[in-house]
Amino acid sequence: MRFYVNVDHVATVRQARRTDEPAPVRAAVLVELGGADGITVHLREDRRHIQDRDVRLLMETVRTGVNLELATAADVLALACELRPMQATLVPERREEVTTEGGLNLGSPESRRRIGGALAQLAAAGIRTSLFIDPDAEALAVARELAADAVELHTGEYANTRGARRAAELERLRAAACRGRELGLAVHAGHGLTYENVIPVAAIPEVEELNIGHSIISRAIFVGIEQAVREMAELIRRARQPFGPGAEAAGLAHH
Numbered sequence: 001m002r003f004y005v006n007v008d009h010v011a012t013v014r015q016a017r018r019t020d021e022p023a024p025v026r027a028a029v030l031v032e033l034g035g036a037d038g039i040t041v042h043l044r045e046d047r048r049h050i051q052d053r054d055v056r057l058l059m060e061t062v063r064t065g066v067n068l069e070l071a072t073a074a075d076v077l078a079l080a081c082e083l084r085p086m087q088a089t090l091v092p093e094r095r096e097e098v099t100t101e102g103g104l105n106l107g108s109p110e111s112r113r114r115i116g117g118a119l120a121q122l123a124a125a126g127i128r129t130s131l132f133i134d135p136d137a138e139a140l141a142v143a144r145e146l147a148a149d150a151v152e153l154h155t156g157e158y159a160n161t162r163g164a165r166r167a168a169e170l171e172r173l174r175a176a177a178c179r180g181r182e183l184g185l186a187v188h189a190g191h192g193l194t195y196e197n198v199i200p201v202a203a204i205p206e207v208e209e210l211n212i213g214h215s216i217i218s219r220a221i222f223v224g225i226e227q228a229v230r231e232m233a234e235l236i237r238r239a240r241q242p243f244g245p246g247a248e249a250a251g252l253a254h255h
């Protein structure tokens, strides 16, 4: 299991004053010291938080790897192909959204053509590719057809619900993770994951990468980034233990 930390919110605080602090690149160093396996940033078309310079600095500084989230905007794609991060995750973007609201729309031929083109461009640059999708069989099939290396399953619905609905959403994630592996796709997961809800998702055996931002940066305000990352890394590690809390959450403890 790889654990990547999204540091966009550090840039959000900086952009609130259009100044030079806090710097995502400094946060990235501490995230790595805290035990994360990589740094995730979303270079939005509207440059709301992360800027081009941040991505360049991260590429020069990060010792683990950079997972660049991006939409299919031509200038962002060109920058990705120039900088060649370890991984690029294609995500949907709408200007008015507060955060990424759903998986990619792969339903229309137009969007499949656009996303397929972006994937081909990234792959030609030697970049591992991932598609952020809802945990649905149809979306997985399209991801396979478009030759993505990986999918990131959107965990937002799971995170935003409670009780029986949450259990059903977890089941949906598990089924999608299995189907993804059957199709030969690497399976990642993320969005809305917190210290309270991460364990059942981290315990899904087919999930090999988690991307987590908001919850960690929120805790970092109180305990510091390194400590916040360490605590999340420990929860994820425990979730993967055969008889740990993850096994229980996954309903495997009595087998």
Ligand code: PXP
Pocket: 006, 008, 042, 069, 089, 091, 099, 100, 132, 152, 189, 190, 191, 192, 193, 211, 212, 213, 214, 215
């Ligand atoms: N994965 C993707 C594709 C995202 O767009 C985001 C948010 O930028 C995350 C994961 C992290 O979500 P959160 O900040 O809710 O942990």
